[in-house]
Amino acid sequence: TQLLEQSPQFLSIQEGENLTVYCNSSSVFSSLQWYRQEPGEGPVLLVTVVTGGEVKKLKRLTFQFGDARKDSSLHITAAQPGDTGLYLCAGRQGAQKLVFGQGTRLTINP
């Protein structure tokens, strides 16, 4: 079983639309990170959230950490083709290793 469940696993939408990607678990995490990976490159860190209920904004991207620190969401407003990529959430439990979700492959069509 996957410790971190991401949904949806695939998403294809038109430019200008909004979308939300979810990262859920039954376990509590001390921190959670979101990465974006483009073809031929390694994952690039977008944000780290550490406090329950925390909301962080990165231009058109809004990240939220659940109050209980078991889940997180990534919301993109007015998606653009440059947002296309694989989005990965990864959680850490204390000093434990980072655990990754399955990823959400996002395609934004012009």
Add this chain to the structure above:
Amino acid sequence: SAVISQKPSRDICQRGTSLTIQCQVDSQVTMMFWYRQQPGQSLTLIATANQGSEATYESGFVIDKFPISRPNLTFSTLTVSNMSPEDSSIYLCSVEDPGTREDPDTQYFGPGTRLTVL
């Protein structure tokens, strides 16, 4: 944030041969990791590269197949031994930055090495 480079960026290898992947970081880091990403999949941790001691392997990965070196705090190598087509993957080096209180224990990734085994 740490800047990580990997060599080679890609390679095509014959079955039964071995390939050594290098990872160089622009600053001294305590924690270095090696991940595998199979086509269309997420990341799976292979091992933690420990400086001055043997690497710590995750379940399903063994030292004979994936020997790792960590001679200092800025460099590590991963060897994929006796390769088969099932080893075709992207191999990623990662380091942990202690970070700040707002962004603690952040991991950064290298660009990856795309390996194809024929």
